[in-house]
Amino acid sequence: MMGQHDGQKALFSYGVDLERRVRADHPLRRVNAMIDFTFARAAVAHTYGENGNVSVDPVVLLKLMFLLFHENVRSERELVRRLPERLDWLWFLGYGLDEEAPNHSVLSKARARWGGELFEELFVRTVRQCVEAGLVDGAKVHLDGSLIDADASRDSVVKADAETIARIRAAYGAQERKLDETKPSSARCETNLKLVSTTDPDAPCVSKGPQSGTARPRYKHHRMVDDKKGVITAVVTTAGDVAEPAQTTPLLAQHRANTGKEVMAAVADRGYGTVENYCDLIAQGVRPHLSPMQPAGHKSEGLFTKEDFHYDEAADVYICPVGQRLKPRRFHQRRQMTDYVADKKVCAQCPLRGECTKSKTGRSIARHWKEAELEVALAFARLPEAQADRRRRRHLMEGSFAHAANRYHFKRARWRRLWRQQIQDWLIAAVQNVALLCGGLGAGVTAKPRPSPKVRRSAALFAFRRVMADLRVPVLAPWWRGTHRALVAA
Numbered sequence: 001m002m003g004q005h006d007g008q009k010a011l012f013s014y015g016v017d018l019e020r021r022v023r024a025d026h027p028l029r030r031v032n033a034m035i036d037f038t039f040a041r042a043a044v045a046h047t048y049g050e051n052g053n054v055s056v057d058p059v060v061l062l063k064l065m066f067l068l069f070h071e072n073v074r075s076e077r078e079l080v081r082r083l084p085e086r087l088d089w090l091w092f093l094g095y096g097l098d099e100e101a102p103n104h105s106v107l108s109k110a111r112a113r114w115g116g117e118l119f120e121e122l123f124v125r126t127v128r129q130c131v132e133a134g135l136v137d138g139a140k141v142h143l144d145g146s147l148i149d150a151d152a153s154r155d156s157v158v159k160a161d162a163e164t165i166a167r168i169r170a171a172y173g174a175q176e177r178k179l180d181e182t183k184p185s186s187a188r189c190e191t192n193l194k195l196v197s198t199t200d201p202d203a204p205c206v207s208k209g210p211q212s213g214t215a216r217p218r219y220k221h222h223r224m225v226d227d228k229k230g231v232i233t234a235v236v237t238t239a240g241d242v243a244e245p246a247q248t249t250p251l252l253a254q255h256r257a258n259t260g261k262e263v264m265a266a267v268a269d270r271g272y273g274t275v276e277n278y279c280d281l282i283a284q285g286v287r288p289h290l291s292p293m294q295p296a297g298h299k300s301e302g303l304f305t306k307e308d309f310h311y312d313e314a315a316d317v318y319i320c321p322v323g324q325r326l327k328p329r330r331f332h333q334r335r336q337m338t339d340y341v342a343d344k345k346v347c348a349q350c351p352l353r354g355e356c357t358k359s360k361t362g363r364s365i366a367r368h369w370k371e372a373e374l375e376v377a378l379a380f381a382r383l384p385e386a387q388a389d390r391r392r393r394r395h396l397m398e399g400s401f402a403h404a405a406n407r408y409h410f411k412r413a414r415w416r417r418l419w420r421q422q423i424q425d426w427l428i429a430a431v432q433n434v435a436l437l438c439g440g441l442g443a444g445v446t447a448k449p450r451p452s453p454k455v456r457r458s459a460a461l462f463a464f465r466r467v468m469a470d471l472r473v474p475v476l477a478p479w480w481r482g483t484h485r486a487l488v489a490a
């Protein structure tokens, strides 16, 4: 049976008035005034019965989970242990000095009982309040994804054939349903078919990059941030091996639903610059201010690039610098590309062969089946406005992630299974939006904290490399050469 908390019963027995003890400009006062948590009672009423023990008020539980991230407390056990010592927390929850704090275990039970909808609603409410407060423009958005370490060690990963792994996953799902009385996670790993973490089967093994250490169980957080003030307008959580570009359309749909505004331009890094993304955005009327893909030139440097060849649309051939026609020869279904190939006998006699190709079979050019749409999209991506947006993205998007990581324990999953990680992401996004909402309206909450020393060091090093690239100063360090070449080319 759902309980309802009636306020501070023992407030005056000690002659202590929490209302007077908590300072007027305390950030939690602003949060309390700004966010109405009482919607939780109606939202989860259907998950409680009519008889039986009276539960802890859902509003109190939701506020406790909000506090867990807002105050960046290490664990729920620690939060409840510290609760009687913190007058501001007691005031925020509406508890009296003498009242017994709920047991920490009721929080995990509440999550299992409620599911994720309540937390999503809390996040969406914060977005709508930001829209009403004029903090969201909605027309220009920034996208990015970040890996989250699952609450499972690498030692928990076992390797076996795909069939055995599927059986282990099924067994863990059944066991969890028995213990937690929860629905099974809908997440199924597409890859990692021969690996599974016995601690968190939803988290596939993923590394952060080719030079970033070994793979370990991870999730991925995908986020959309509005350009005006950095309000988070859409959040998606997936297994760590899900590609970022695949989440562009779901994030855009969520942004439209949450803000009620149409997107005119989407800004993202090179990772999002797939042909499908460019074409989908153009089809939706969104300008793709994505970092342009690598120029579709020849693999070897110093040779003619694709731009040196003219495409004759009527004849469906490429014309090379000496007038030779490259005809369509090979079709790649998976890559959705066609190879246009020159006559190898003509290329063998060509005076420009040394500048065109090193292949014995003659020069070839790859053309995507949606090349015409792609050229339109790339023209948008190369506009000065798009370049300025990508520079702004560096501090807006990365700042949003840095804020979450430094202040709210974002990079590490507190709980296991994908649906719980989604709850963590909704709560952190809600807390960040509330910080902006309060900061934007003059409260004492810091919306943009100082970046960590590591971030500051990286930014300084990158700025130094950029200056060296602008001055065209040659570099000797092999670890620097790739970045240097990219900056010089840009």
Ligand code: SF4
Pocket (backbone or CB within 6 Å): 320, 321, 322, 323, 324, 342, 346, 347, 348, 350, 351, 352, 353, 356, 357, 362, 363
């Ligand atoms: S090598 Fe072949 S494709 Fe290249 S310029 Fe000469 S004839 Fe044309």
